[in-house]
Amino acid sequence: MxxxxxxxxxxxxxxxxxxxxxxxxxxxxxxxxxxxxxxEEFVLYYQPLIDFSSQSLKGFEALIRWQHPQRGLLAPIEFLPVVATSHLMPALENWIFKEACHQMSQWNQEFDFNKAFKMNINISPDFLLHPNFINNVNLAISESGVNPEQICLELTENSFIGHSSDVETLLLTIKRLGISIALDDFGTGYSSLSYLHRLPIDKIKIDQSFVQSFDSSSSLVGITRGIISLARQLELNVTAEGVETLEQFRQVQEFGCDNAQGYFFSHPVPGVEAKQLIENPEFWENLF
Structure with missing residues (x-):
């Protein structure tokens, strides 16, 4: 049953x-x-975001992992579906947000980043629509001392379905704090285009299914070009997700994406290893 x-x-x-x-x-x-x-068995891993114009590291996406005492390190797919059936999601995502803000603030102190260096944080509808969402965001920013302009919240289309007016109000409040908004997994939803002109979106992230099908589907190449062209007209930043090969890297760069992330650059890594990536700018320069 x-x-x-x-x-x-x-x-x-x-x-x-x-x-x-x-x-x-x-x-x-x-x-x-x-x-x-x-x-405190949960930990954050960080996947680099690469900027094509400066040919450098431009930030990280924070990703949750569970250091399980018996089963070892668990990826999100192994436990987040279970979290979604509990009442723990808002509390867990609040912890993620606070931890990512503290890490970004610490790196700022060590490397004096400008506001263009971003920490991307995924949030679900459960966290976004929680009554304490704005208070939690304000508290995390205040306690960590992070520059809110360095924070980018990633939302998927299911955050908007059935709650578009509430979400619009929340996102406008977030924008006034200086936080930017990215629409994640773009191209997979049936009504994504309608949100681009109604909601205060700054960036779109092209779903990895498009990038990884370049070799086998010319139609998806055309759709990807169309998405990027549309984003240009709307003055939106574009990130290509799931870049795994040199050919994919060259194609999304040629298509005019602003940023990219994927295993070609780096798997998600612990904070210590992420710091090493920050300290090695020659690594990124050699990719171009």
Whole structure:
């Protein structure tokens, strides 16, 4: 029954013993999530954002990991779906936001970055629409001392569905603080275009499914060019996600993307390794 519900309306599922063990594993994971937050088992990893115009590192995207005491380092896909079924998402994302702000503030003190160097932080509808969202953001900025102009919030289209007026008000408040807004996974939603002129979006991130299909789909190449052209007309910054090969890197650069990220440049890394990437500007220069 639970498996059929998970698959969506109109589906059926046949019972298999593995379903029971899967459910038991998820229940155990959910129970340990609250303890993990209390005992600070979560950590942030950082994936570099590359700027084409300056041919340099321009910031990081903060990504959550769980240092599980028995299972080792867990990627988001292994636990965030379970978090989404609990009431923990706003608290976890508030921790992510605070931790990322503190890390950005610390790097500012060490490297004296200007406001163009960004820390991108993903937020879900649960966190965005939480009654304490604005207060939590203000508190994190105040406690960390970070320049809010160095913070970029990444939202997906599902943040807007059914709440567009509330979201618009929240985003305008965020913008007044100096924080920028990026629309993540652009091109995968059915109504993404309508949000670009209604909401205070600064950047779009082209979904990695487009970038990674360049070799096999000429139509997606055309769509990608069209997205970039549209962004130019709307004066939006464009980031290509999921760049994994030299050919993809050259193509998104040729298409006119402002920024890129992906395994070609670096996997997400702990803060210590991210600092080493900051301290090695020659590494980025040699890519161009």
């Amino acid at each position: 639970y498996e059929a519900k998970h698959q969506g309306p109109g589906n059926i599922a046949l019972f298999h013993p593995s379903m029971r063990s899967k459910r038991e594993s998820q229940a155990e994971l959910k129970a340990s999530l609250y303890q993990a937050l209390e005992q």
